[in-house]
Amino acid sequence: MLYQLEGSQAVARAIALCRPEVVCAYPITPQTHIVEGVGELVRNGQLKNCQYLNVESEMGAISVAIGSEAAGVRSYTATSSQGLLYMMEAVYNASGLELPIVMTLGNRAIGSPLNIWNDHTDAMSARDAGWLMMFAENNQEAADLHIQAFKIAETLKCPIMVCMDGFILTHAYEKVDLPEQEEVDEFLPPYKPAFSLDPESPCAIGAMVPTTEFMEVRYLAHLRQLEAKTVIERIGKEFGAKFKRNSGGLIRTYHTEGAETVIVAMGSVLGSIKDTVDDLNQTSGGNKYGVMSVVSYRPFPDEQIREALKNAKRVIVVEKAFALGRGGILSREIELALKGLDIEIITVVAGLGGRVITKTMLAEAFQQTKNKLIFLGLREDVIQQEYKTVLDERRA
Amino acid sequence: MSSLTMGNRFGQNTSVQSSSNRPNTLTSGHRACQGCGEGLAARCAIDAAYTAAKGKIAVVNATGCLEVVSCSFPDNSWNVPWIHSLFGNTAAVASGVAAAFKNKGQTDVRVIAQGGDGGTTDIGMGCLSGMFDRNDDVLYICYDNQAYMNTGVQRSSATPALARTATTMPNSQYNGSDPDTGKNVPDIAMAHGIPYVAVASVGNIHDLEHKVAKAINIRGAKYIQIHCPCPLGWGFPTAETIHIARLALKSGMYPLFEAENGVLVGSTPIEDRIPVEEYLRVQKRFAHLFGKNAAPENVGILQEIANRNIKKYRLGGMSDE
Numbered sequence: 086m087l088y089q090l091e092g093s094q095a096v097a098r099a100i101a102l103c104r105p106e107v108v109c110a111y112p113i114t115p116q117t118h119i120v121e122g123v124g125e126l127v128r129n130g131q132l133k134n135c136q137y138l139n140v141e142s143e144m145g146a147i148s149v150a151i152g153s154e155a156a157g158v159r160s161y162t163a164t165s166s167q168g169l170l171y172m173m174e175a176v177y178n179a180s181g182l183e184l185p186i187v188m189t190l191g192n193r194a195i196g197s198p199l200n201i202w203n204d205h206t207d208a209m210s211a212r213d214a215g216w217l218m219m220f221a222e223n224n225q226e227a228a229d230l231h232i233q234a235f236k237i238a239e240t241l242k243c244p245i246m247v248c249m250d251g252f253i254l255t256h257a258y259e260k261v262d263l264p265e266q267e268e269v270d271e272f273l274p275p276y277k278p279a280f281s282l283d284p285e286s287p288c289a290i291g292a293m294v295p296t297t298e299f300m301e302v303r304y305l306a307h308l309r310q311l312e313a314k315t316v317i318e319r320i321g322k323e324f325g326a327k328f329k330r331n332s333g334g335l336i337r338t339y340h341t342e343g344a345e346t347v348i349v350a351m352g353s354v355l356g357s358i359k360d361t362v363d364d365l366n367q368t369s370g371g372n373k374y375g376v377m378s379v380v381s382y383r384p385f386p387d388e389q390i391r392e393a394l395k396n397a398k399r400v401i402v403v404e405k406a407f408a409l410g411r412g413g414i415l416s417r418e419i420e421l422a423l424k425g426l427d428i429e430i431i432t433v434v435a436g437l438g439g440r441v442i443t444k445t446m447l448a449e450a451f452q453q454t455k456n457k458l459i460f461l462g463l464r465e466d467v468i469q470q471e472y473k474t475v476l477d478e479r480r481a
Numbered sequence: 482m483s484s485l486t487m488g489n490r491f492g493q494n495t496s497v498q499s500s501s502n503r504p505n506t507l508t509s510g511h512r513a514c515q516g517c518g519e520g521l522a523a524r525c526a527i528d529a530a531y532t533a534a535k536g537k538i539a540v541v542n543a544t545g546c547l548e549v550v551s552c553s554f555p556d557n558s559w560n561v562p563w564i565h566s567l568f569g570n571t572a573a574v575a576s577g578v579a580a581a582f583k584n585k586g587q588t589d590v591r592v593i594a595q596g597g598d599g600g601t602t603d604i605g606m607g608c609l610s611g612m613f614d615r616n617d618d619v620l621y622i623c624y625d626n627q628a629y630m631n632t633g634v635q636r637s638s639a640t641p642a643l644a645r646t647a648t649t650m651p652n653s654q655y656n657g658s659d660p661d662t663g664k665n666v667p668d669i670a671m672a673h674g675i676p677y678v679a680v681a682s683v684g685n686i687h688d689l690e691h692k693v694a695k696a697i698n699i700r701g702a703k704y705i706q707i708h709c710p711c712p713l714g715w716g717f718p719t720a721e722t723i724h725i726a727r728l729a730l731k732s733g734m735y736p737l738f739e740a741e742n743g744v745l746v747g748s749t750p751i752e753d754r755i756p757v758e759e760y761l762r763v764q765k766r767f768a769h770l771f772g773k774n775a776a777p778e779n780v781g782i783l784q785e786i787a788n789r790n791i792k793k794y795r796l797g798g799m800s801d802e
Contacts, residue, residue: 106581106584106585107577107580107581107584109577134584135584136580136581136583136584138576138577138580138615138617139615140573140576140611140615141573141607141608141610141611141614142607142608142611144569144570144573144607144608145570145573145576145607145608145611147570148566148567148570148573148574148576148577148608149573149574149576149577149580150577151566151570151574151577152541152564152566152573152574152575152576152577152578152579152580152581153577153578153580153581153584154577154581155564155574155577155578155581156539156577156578156581156582156585157581157585158581158584158585160577160581174567174569174570175566175567175570178566178567182564182566282539282562282563282564282578283562284536284537284538284539284561284562284590287559287560287561287562287563288562288563289552289557289559289562289563289564289565290563290564290565291542291552291564291565291566292552292553292554292555292557292565293548293549293552293553293554293565294554295553295554298554298555
């Protein structure tokens with residue numbers, strides 16, 4: 086059924102449709118409306134049979150989810166930015182313990198300087214934590230990805246982070262088609278844990294592992310990530326067949342057929358990119374530009390990306406994070422996927438700390454051929470001024 | 482540590498440990514040091530909890546000595562459902578386990594969280610306070626050996642004044658851990674107003690078992706702190722663990738008491754009180770207080786702490802004026 090909803094509310098309702106039994110809430114902007122929404126659904130009885138815990142920190146939130154998932158029930162939490170870093174030790178722990186927790190990450194910059202607005206620095210900090218990570222392009226996909234997320238996570242016994250851009254999605258009102266409870270119940274069966282804390286059949290979870298087995302444990306986790314590519318694609322297709330919507334999967338392409346230049350990005354910026362590409366194609370009267378969305382960032386779908394981009398001459402990666410002193414993060418992964426192919430790769434770092442990304446700025450960046458690394462909308466005058474001061478001080 | 486003869490003869494005084502039906506929740510073969518007070522306390526506490534809860538328990542363990550010695554892959558010494566997640570999040574993981582059992586309608590399964598003093602009073606304090614605040618149905622047991630033993634005896638907030646640790650080494654300027662530092666976590670637990678708080682010791686197994694058995698069937702948040710002498714960290718012969726624990730009790734350095742809903746409801750009176758010096762002299766961690774150049778007022782600082790304990794927790798006894 087169609088609703089006009091705030092992104093956070095859409096996600097809260099999607100979560101409720103998945104019948105989690107434990108939800109832990111700790112506020113952090115811009116994720117807060119989601120856990121508020123789930124709390125409201127628990128309190129008004131729409132989400133039945135669910136324990137809702139107000140915890141004392143993000144470390145508490147993820148740890149409660151670790152405990153409840155280990156005791157065999159479906160568990161959910163959400164966070165953003167500093168919150169993700171605060172819980173990071175337990176983020177690694179959850180994947181190591183093979184607990185299929187679902188967590189929303191309302192993407193936000195990381196300080197200092199303190200900044201509450203959107204970029205992907207938080208998500209990038211967790212890229213090697215052993216979680217699956219999927220990026221929603223719009224609120225419809227954010228809702229849909231959560232419903233898929235429980236199924237994917239529980240199939241693989243691996244936690245999953247559903248990333249949605251803070252404010253741009255979490256606080257935006259859009260039309261969202263939410264499925265009925267019976268449909269979701271058909272798609273997502275009740276959680277059957279592979280192991281759990283059970284006095285009838287005691288087991289020990291979380292042993293210390295010596296050098297003789299540790300590498301094997303990590304390698305098996307690596308294989309699980311590789312296997313996840315098949316599972317994510319399959320469950321995306323299942324979802325599409327049942328709900329008649331194309332959400333999820335590993336990647337999505339838009340007019341890439343015959344395109345010389347393909348723009349690659351993750352999350353909500355894809356909307357502006359597609360509009361820009363449409364304009365450019367229309368002006369040039371051809372199909373010079375195409376777009377590829379990375380939906381699954383972990384696992385990273387190298388083969389699918391290579392296949393989708395192999396005929397391009399130029400790939401422009403628009404990313405909302407970068408490695409200081411190094412450059413694009415997503416760009417390096419794309420580069421690795423395209424290794425050996427004669428394709429030029431350009432990095433456009435955009436939208437850090439919520440900096441506005443306009444179609445004009447994007448169009449300019451897509452048409453330029455001079456620079457391999459662009460910081461979109463960077464105020465050169467400020468940099469010149471400040472950098473000059475720094476150099477002067479150093480000389481003195 | 483238990484006498485079958487005595488235990489069997491006086492029916493109501495039989496300890497879980499002296500029973501032939503001892504559940505053996507922490508079984509032999511684990512890797513604890515000889516004379517380990519924590520291993521002893523854990524076996525007594527979890528056996529008592531298991532017996533009182535008719536076998537329906539689940540245990541969450543903090544990183545630390547107890548975890549390392551009992552569950553090193555592929556070995557496991559626990560005969561109960563057991564999980565180790567991290568060092569500082571044990572109380573929160575236990576809250577999650579309790580929430581799951583509650584939602585499944587299995588409130589007969591009693592949840593225990595356990596950790597050392599570092600994992601409890603320092604790095605685990607935030608999650609512990611959250612668990613108390615929500616009054617989650619968890620019994621948290623802190624095995625207090627008064628320093629970070631697993632990492633090589635560094636100071637924790639449970640380290641007593643003037644004790645030598647690897648990070649509070651005495652020299653000509655310093656006398657071990659600074660006086661006027663440290664925190665009283667049983668008092669902090671009481672300040673949360675939770676249903677039950679108790680302090681126990683491996684020097685009094687019957688009392689320890691009694692408190693755990695009582696706590697395990699109370700609904701809501703419970704906290705028990707158990708004094709566990711550590712031969713390696715404190716510097717005493719491995720056969721002396723119980724003796725040292727009893728000296729702590731007799732001197733007033735470790736008051737045993739119970740509190741309900743934030744109010745002190747009972748304490749174990751000291752019957753044959755000893756000067757603190759008798760407790761200190763047998764441990765190398767206090768040896769610097771008795772050397773050739775030691776200042777006598779330092780022992781006085783610790784004696785004053787014991788005196789305050791005796792008054793505050795009403796340990797009575799003949800020496801208590």
